[in-house]
Amino acid sequence: MTESRWYSTSPPAKLNLFLELLARRDDGFHELDTVMIAIDWRDELRVRRTSKPGVQLSVDWSAGRESIAKELQVTDDHELLLVPTDDKNLVVRALNRLTQTLNLDGGWEVQLNKNIPSGAGMGGASSDAASALRLGWEAAYETSSATFSPLKHEMLPLLAAEIGSDVPFFLGELESERDVECAQATGRGEKLSFFTLANPLHAVVIYPAASVSTAQVYSHCQVPDSPQSSNDLVRALQGIRAESEFSLHNALQAPARGLSSRIDPALECLSKAGLTHCRMTGSGSACFALADSSQQAAIAAETLRSTFPGGALIRPVVSCVVPSEIHIA
Numbered sequence: 230m231t232e233s234r235w236y237s238t239s240p241p242a243k244l245n246l247f248l249e250l251l252a253r254r255d256d257g258f259h260e261l262d263t264v265m266i267a268i269d270w271r272d273e274l275r276v277r278r279t280s281k282p283g284v285q286l287s288v289d290w291s292a293g294r295e296s297i298a299k300e301l302q303v304t305d306d307h308e309l310l311l312v313p314t315d316d317k318n319l320v321v322r323a324l325n326r327l328t329q330t331l332n333l334d335g336g337w338e339v340q341l342n343k344n345i346p347s348g349a350g351m352g353g354a355s356s357d358a359a360s361a362l363r364l365g366w367e368a369a370y371e372t373s374s375a376t377f378s379p380l381k382h383e384m385l386p387l388l389a390a391e392i393g394s395d396v397p398f399f400l401g402e403l404e405s406e407r408d409v410e411c412a413q414a415t416g417r418g419e420k421l422s423f424f425t426l427a428n429p430l431h432a433v434v435i436y437p438a439a440s441v442s443t444a445q446v447y448s449h450c451q452v453p454d455s456p457q458s459s460n461d462l463v464r465a466l467q468g469i470r471a472e473s474e475f476s477l478h479n480a481l482q483a484p485a486r487g488l489s490s491r492i493d494p495a496l497e498c499l500s501k502a503g504l505t506h507c508r509m510t511g512s513g514s515a516c517f518a519l520a521d522s523s524q525q526a527a528i529a530a531e532t533l534r535s536t537f538p539g540g541a542l543i544r545p546v547v548s549c550v551v552p553s554e555i556h557i558a
C-alpha cells in the first residue's frame with residue numbers, strides 16, 4: 230500500500246456540568262444522566278498510514294515536559310507526565326480496532342502532543358481516541374479502493390463506545406453538519422443527545438497535580454434514592470429557561486474528594502475567586518468554575534496562579550465545537 234498524507238486535528242477536553250448516578254448495572258458500569266461540554270483546552274494529534282504494520286506512536290508535551298513539570302511542581306520524570314505509547318494508549322487501541330474492522334493492511338505513524346492532563350476527568354485520552362478514529366478513517370478512505378464511507382456514521386460510534394464510555398461524545402453529531410458543543414448523555418455515557426449552546430460558556434479550570442482513577446471513584450460512589458435530573462440545566466443552556474435558574478451537580482465529587490486531598494483546595498480557591506457554579510469535572514481531579522466573560526476568566530486564572538497552594542495547571546477556557554476540524558498535509 231502507499232503511504233497516506235498526514236491527517237491532523239486538535240482534540241478538545243470536556244467538562245461535566247452535571248453528573249448524576251441513576252443505577253448500578255450488572256456489568257459493573259453505572260447508568261448516568263450527565264451533561265458534557267467541549268472546551269478549548271486541546272491536545273494535537275497527527276496520523277498517517279504506513280506500509281509497516283502496527284501503530285508507531287510518539288508522545289510529547291506541547292509546552293515542553295520541563296515547563297509542565299514546573300507548573301505542576303514535580304520532577305520531569307514524575308508519573309503525572311507519563312503517557313503510555315503502547316496499547317494502553319487509547320489512540321493505539323482506536324487505530325488497531327479500525328485496522329481490524331476495515332481489514333486494512335499496513336499500519337500507522339502517529340504523533341500526539343499533549344496539553345490535557347491525564348486522570349483529570351477532562352476526557353483527554355477519550356478525545357484523542359475519538360480523533361484517532363476520525364483521522365484514521367479519512368486516511369484509510371484516501372488510500373483504499375473500498376467504498377466504506379456510508380458505514381462511517383454507524384461504525385465509528387460503535388468502535389468509540391467499545392474503547393470507552395466518554396469516547397462517543399468527542400465524535401460529535403456525525404449525521405448532521407450542525408455545530409454542537411454540548412450533549413446530554415445517558416446509558417453509561419454513550420447515548421447522546423447533542424445540542425447547541427445559546428451563549429458561549431467561559432470557565433476557569435484547575436488541575437491540582439493529582440491523578441484520580443475513574444474506576445476507583447466509581448467503586449466508592451453511591452446511587453441516590455431520588456436522583457436529580459439535568460433537564461433544567463439543558464433548557465437553561467439552550468436559552469429556553471433563564472440562565473440564572475440552573476445549578477451544577479456532580480455525584481462523583483464526594484467519593485473523589487475522599488480519594489484525593491488535592492480536590493478540596495481547588496474547590497475552595499475557585500469558590501473564593503469571584504466566579505460562579507464551582508464543581509469537579511467527571512471523576513476528577515480537575516475542578517472548574519464559570520465566568521461571565523473571557524476577560525473575567527483570564528483575570529481569575531491569573532489571580533488563582535498566585536493564590537493556589539501547590540502545583541497546578543490553571544487555564545481560562547471557553548466552550549468549543551465537537552468534533553474538531555481536520556487538516557490534511
Ligand SMILES: C[C@](O)(CO)[C@H](O)COP(=O)(O)OP(=O)(O)OC[C@H]1O[C@@H](n2ccc(N)nc2=O)[C@H](O)[C@@H]1O
Nearest residue numbers: 257258259261393394395396417418443444447511512
Ligand atoms: C466520569 C466520566 O468521565 C464522566 O463523563 C465517565 O463516566 C468515565 O468515562 P471513561 O473514562 O470513558 O470510562 P470507561 O473507560 O468507560 O470506564 C472506566 C471504569 O469506570 C467505571 N464506569 C465508567 C462509566 C460509567 N458510566 N460507569 C462506570 O461505573 C467502570 O468501573 C469502568 O470500568
Ligand SMILES: Nc1ncnc2c1ncn2[C@@H]1O[C@H](COP(=O)(O)OP(=O)(O)OP(=O)(O)O)[C@@H](O)[C@H]1O
Nearest residue numbers: 318319347348349350351352353354355357443511
Ligand atoms: N491518549 C492518552 N493521553 C493521556 N493518557 C492516556 C492516553 N491513553 C491512555 N491514557 C491513560 O489513561 C488514563 C486516564 O486518562 P484520561 O485523561 O482519559 O482520564 P481522565 O482524565 O480520568 O478522563 P475521563 O474524564 O475520561 O475519566 C491515564 O492513566 C493514562 O495513562
